[in-house]
Amino acid sequence: MSSSHSYPHEPTGVETRKLGMWVFLSTEILFFGTLITTFMIFKGRDFPGIKLTDVYDIPFTSISSFILLMSSLTMVLAHNALEAKDQEKTRVWLLATAMLGAVFLAGQIYEFTEFYHKGFELSTNIFSSTFYVLTGFHGLHVFIGVVLLLALWGIGQRQKGLTLEGGMNLEFVALYWHFVDIVWIVLFTVVYLI
Amino acid sequence: MTKIIEPNKQSNIFKRPSSETGIWSWITTVDHKRIGIMYGYAAFFFLLIGGLEALILRIQLSQPDNNFLTAAEYNAMFTMHGTTMIFLAIMPISAAFFNYLLPLQIGARDVAFPRLNALSFWIFIFGGAFLYSTFIFGTAGAPDGGYLAEEVGWLGSAPNGGWFGYQPNAGLKYSPGTAMDYWAIGLQILGIASLISAFNFITTIINMRTKGMRFMRMPVFTWMTFAVSFLLAFSLPIIAIALFYVTFDRKFGTTFFLTEGGGDPVLWQHLFWLFGHPEVYILILPAFGIVSEVLPTFARKPLFGYAAIVFAGFGIAFIGFGVWAHHMFASAISPVAQAGFGLSTMVIAVPTGVKIFNWLGTIWGGKIKLNTPMLFSLGFIGMFVIGGLSGVTHSVVPADTQQTDTYYIVAHFHYVLFGGALFGIFSGLYYWFPKVWGKMYNETLGKIHFWLMLIGFNLTFGPMHWLGLQGQVRRTWVYAEETNLQFWNIIVTIGAFIIAVSIIVFMINWIFSKRNGEKAPFDPWDARTIEWTIPSPTPVWNFSKAPEVKSLDDFWHSKYDEDEDGRAVRKESADQMLIDLEEEGLNPSENIVLPNPSYFPILLAAGLPFLGYAVIYKSIPLALIGALFLLIGGFGWGTEPLEEEVEENLEHE
Amino acid sequence: MSENHIDHPTPKKYVQIAIVLGILTAIEIALYYTEDIVGVFTDPILIILAVGKFIIVVGWFMHLRFENKMVNRFFTGGMILALVLFAIVMIERASANFS
Numbered sequence: 001m002s003s004s005h006s007y008p009h010e011p012t013g014v015e016t017r018k019l020g021m022w023v024f025l026s027t028e029i030l031f032f033g034t035l036i037t038t039f040m041i042f043k044g045r046d047f048p049g050i051k052l053t054d055v056y057d058i059p060f061t062s063i064s065s066f067i068l069l070m071s072s073l074t075m076v077l078a079h080n081a082l083e084a085k086d087q088e089k090t091r092v093w094l095l096a097t098a099m100l101g102a103v104f105l106a107g108q109i110y111e112f113t114e115f116y117h118k119g120f121e122l123s124t125n126i127f128s129s130t131f132y133v134l135t136g137f138h139g140l141h142v143f144i145g146v147v148l149l150l151a152l153w154g155i156g157q158r159q160k161g162l163t164l165e166g167g168m169n170l171e172f173v174a175l176y177w178h179f180v181d182i183v184w185i186v187l188f189t190v191v192y193l194i
Numbered sequence: 195m196t197k198i199i200e201p202n203k204q205s206n207i208f209k210r211p212s213s214e215t216g217i218w219s220w221i222t223t224v225d226h227k228r229i230g231i232m233y234g235y236a237a238f239f240f241l242l243i244g245g246l247e248a249l250i251l252r253i254q255l256s257q258p259d260n261n262f263l264t265a266a267e268y269n270a271m272f273t274m275h276g277t278t279m280i281f282l283a284i285m286p287i288s289a290a291f292f293n294y295l296l297p298l299q300i301g302a303r304d305v306a307f308p309r310l311n312a313l314s315f316w317i318f319i320f321g322g323a324f325l326y327s328t329f330i331f332g333t334a335g336a337p338d339g340g341y342l343a344e345e346v347g348w349l350g351s352a353p354n355g356g357w358f359g360y361q362p363n364a365g366l367k368y369s370p371g372t373a374m375d376y377w378a379i380g381l382q383i384l385g386i387a388s389l390i391s392a393f394n395f396i397t398t399i400i401n402m403r404t405k406g407m408r409f410m411r412m413p414v415f416t417w418m419t420f421a422v423s424f425l426l427a428f429s430l431p432i433i434a435i436a437l438f439y440v441t442f443d444r445k446f447g448t449t450f451f452l453t454e455g456g457g458d459p460v461l462w463q464h465l466f467w468l469f470g471h472p473e474v475y476i477l478i479l480p481a482f483g484i485v486s487e488v489l490p491t492f493a494r495k496p497l498f499g500y501a502a503i504v505f506a507g508f509g510i511a512f513i514g515f516g517v518w519a520h521h522m523f524a525s526a527i528s529p530v531a532q533a534g535f536g537l538s539t540m541v542i543a544v545p546t547g548v549k550i551f552n553w554l555g556t557i558w559g560g561k562i563k564l565n566t567p568m569l570f571s572l573g574f575i576g577m578f579v580i581g582g583l584s585g586v587t588h589s590v591v592p593a594d595t596q597q598t599d600t601y602y603i604v605a606h607f608h609y610v611l612f613g614g615a616l617f618g619i620f621s622g623l624y625y626w627f628p629k630v631w632g633k634m635y636n637e638t639l640g641k642i643h644f645w646l647m648l649i650g651f652n653l654t655f656g657p658m659h660w661l662g663l664q665g666q667v668r669r670t671w672v673y674a675e676e677t678n679l680q681f682w683n684i685i686v687t688i689g690a691f692i693i694a695v696s697i698i699v700f701m702i703n704w705i706f707s708k709r710n711g712e713k714a715p716f717d718p719w720d721a722r723t724i725e726w727t728i729p730s731p732t733p734v735w736n737f738s739k740a741p742e743v744k745s746l747d748d749f750w751h752s753k754y755d756e757d758e759d760g761r762a763v764r765k766e767s768a769d770q771m772l773i774d775l776e777e778e779g780l781n782p783s784e785n786i787v788l789p790n791p792s793y794f795p796i797l798l799a800a801g802l803p804f805l806g807y808a809v810i811y812k813s814i815p816l817a818l819i820g821a822l823f824l825l826i827g828g829f830g831w832g833t834e835p836l837e838e839e840v841e842e843n844l845e846h847e
Numbered sequence: 848m849s850e851n852h853i854d855h856p857t858p859k860k861y862v863q864i865a866i867v868l869g870i871l872t873a874i875e876i877a878l879y880y881t882e883d884i885v886g887v888f889t890d891p892i893l894i895i896l897a898v899g900k901f902i903i904v905v906g907w908f909m910h911l912r913f914e915n916k917m918v919n920r921f922f923t924g925g926m927i928l929a930l931v932l933f934a935i936v937m938i939e940r941a942s943a944n945f946s
Contacts, residue, residue, distance in 0.1 A: 026925035030431035047456035123447035126456035
């Protein structure tokens with residue numbers, strides 16, 4: 001927001017786009033909150049049929065959870081590299097983050113296919129419906145995140161390189177990515193471990 | 195002199211839109227004022243349609259055992275009436291006020307994200323069109339054991355499960371066909387529009403305030419916009435997920451709300467009203483804001499208890515999240531929950547009462563000018579008090595159980611949303627008419643409009659109180675002759691047509707005044723807030739230079755001093771100051787950079803209805819078309835800078 | 848904006864934080880297998896661990912610790928609102944159906 005000249009803005013000192021992203025993330029809490037609540041309500045119910053505990057594979061999901069967790073590290077390292085004005089390193093870490101995200105997604109697709117083979121389908125019963133909609137909605141977020149990261153990486157290939165200002169800036173995407181990660185921290189515990 | 199930077203026509207990839215007048219300039223605009231005006235007209239159009247649906251309902255109910263409509267058509271009409279009025283009329287008309295006024299009231303040049311603003315408008319338009327396309331493409335079959343298929347007809351092929359979409363009634367079994375899918379996905383799209391504008395307004399208020407515009411110096415309307423945006427941001431996600439579930443239940447065979455597969459229909463009610471009750475305050479708080487602007491201006495006194503009004507507004511917004519289950523007293527929730535929500539419902543009357551008394555305190559002892567905006571604001575207070583009081587009666591659980599699903603409820607929420615929200619909105623429409631068009635409306639016609647509407651309104655909704663207590667059931671297309679309900683029902687129908695006449699008077703006034711009205715003076719109402727320190731109609735650049743605010747009601751204090759008795763005395767310099775302000779406002783002395791128009795908001799928004807149809811008809815090609823729109827729009831948006839690079843020599847200075 | 852970036856941790860610090868996160872995750876997974884030994888405490892401990900990881904990522908990786916108070920209040924406000932509302936819904940649904 002370099003324009004507007006003498007026009008004052010940002011009395012709070014927080015960059016406007018970043019503020020907008022935080023507001024967005026705050027409402028995302030309610031999105032996931034609703035999904036998790038639904039999942040929890042039905043998790044406690046006694047209804048006949050196949051359950052998640054009959055089909056899941058904890059070691060597998062643990063590994064993919066760990067991968068997503070580590071993508072937060074690579075993301076913050078990319079951010080750090082950009083603050084140090086190291087374009088080369090920034091791009092490397094960005095790509096690493098996108099790759100880790102893609103691996104997580106691949107894992108999720110594999111997991112869903114396995115579950116389907118075991119007869120745990122979207123409309124099998126309330127346990128499967130809540131599971132797929134909840135984790136699928138998160139998967140969609142990861143997918144959008146990967147697209148954003150790759151777009152950012154593409155922008156970084158241009159002459160001007162990446163900045164921390166302007167439209168699609170790195171900090172903006174980084175906030176989103178970390179949020180997707182913390183949601184999974186909660187989901188992993190709520191869906192798989194408890 | 196004016197120097198608006200000519201946009202560089204060769205943008206990165208696509209050509210920039212460049213027209214400044216004509217239809218393309220409106221389609222590609224990112225100017226908050228133009229978007230506000232478009233919101234206003236679109237919302238008014240839907241208000242007329244919703245009103246037409248209401249008249250159709252009233253014709254059916256004017257006689258006992260009437261057969262003007264079949265049951266199926268009646269279901270569709272009341273569903274569409276509620277949905278239209280809430281999501282397509284009152285909410286967007288409030289958005290029109292937010293858009294037009296918010297930047298002006300905080301002294302900003304535009305909202306924080308101008309293109310997102312255009313995006314939410316276009317999503318709203320496409321969402322509304324999508325919802326109404328159900329009349330063309332939608333089907334509503336006959337449920338097992340319900341009415342006959344031949345009774346459905348053309349009118350009946352619209353969503354028919356009520357605006358509340360209770361499950362399992364709105365599920366596939368009892369509402370077959372695609373009409374309820376249109377409803378679920380249409381609301382989803384409209385929700386996205388509101389959500390985006392909520393982010394935008396919150397960010398704008400926090401970050402775009404001008405010099406000296408501290409939070410506690412913001413006009414009350416801005417505060418209420420802030421509160422509404424919070425409510426939207428935190429309540430819409432809940433209904434979005436719930437509507438996802440409905441769509442999944444209907445299209446992909448899940449059973450979130452159906453007991454057959456272990457689901458829970460009451461959960462829908464929780465999720466719906468977790469959104470639905472804050473929604474009530476989303477509809478009414480903008481009117482609170484408007485009235486809080488109009489009353490001090492026409493009573494020529496400062497708002498009584500500014501801080502109390504602001505905090506009461508947030509109190510209402512906050513407690514508004516904790517009362518949802520009073521809509522569910524008849525839905526088998528536990529006694530503890532009933533008691534708790536009964537209590538919280540009583541509690542929320544307190545901040546509302548605080549506001550009412552503050553408004554009364556504002557007009558008390560003021561030099562009141564009874565112009566049309568003031569009349570509507572006074573009408574608002576009266577009607578809203580009635581609606582508020584009948585609202586408190588719902589907190590008494592046993593009484594509420596008796597009133598549930600009767601016309602008593604219908605009377606209550608129309609007193610709140612028509613007598614409250616819509617009266618406030620009309621007050622605002624008249625009040626800011628000179629600001630938007632630079633012309634004065636016709637005062638006589640305005641007053642005729644007010645009195646006709648007040649009379650028509652009370653004739654329509656007043657008798658519904660006793661009709662309800664006598665046991666007339668809502669959402670039912672006939673009543674038997676033996677019930678002796680026909681007398682008041684005829685009165686109600688007559689009232690509804692009087693309202694229709696008053697709306698016609700309003701439209702005539704609007705169209706003629708806009709074209710041939712007297713030129714508005716610079717400060718027609720001797721107003722208090724800074725949107726009146728600039729010329730009318732508002733120049734494209736709003737403020738020619740950033741205003742600096744020194745106090746609450748800054749404009750008033752620059753015109754008036756206090757004598758020793760605390761009375762306002764007009765400064766001698768005031769008239770000259772107004773002339774100077776007009777001169778300065780029309781001739782900015784510094785360079786002004788405005789965001790450039792863009793094609794991409796409308797392109798992006800156009801993708802959503804395709805995705806909606808794709809889900810309804812499970813069609814991959816349609817999904818691809820939708821995705822293509824999103825892709826092109828998103829890509830173009832991402833690569834197009836908001837404002838074109840300004841040449842170096844202009845950048846300095 | 849640039850002035851508050853100075854306080855941000857160094858890459859080394861970030862790696863250390865990530866190691867802590869990794870260890871917490873390992874404990875979580877271990878707890879899943881030792882449920883028979885730990886018994887009723889398993890679920891509370893799991894929730895505490897998840898909350899801990901959540902706070903670490905939000906605070907350090909998302910820099911909320913270093914951010915303006917406004918942002919902080921907004922985010923925590925949304926969080927608390929969600930927790931309270933959904934707790935009520937869950938309790939109500941659990942009690943109304945099976946009591």
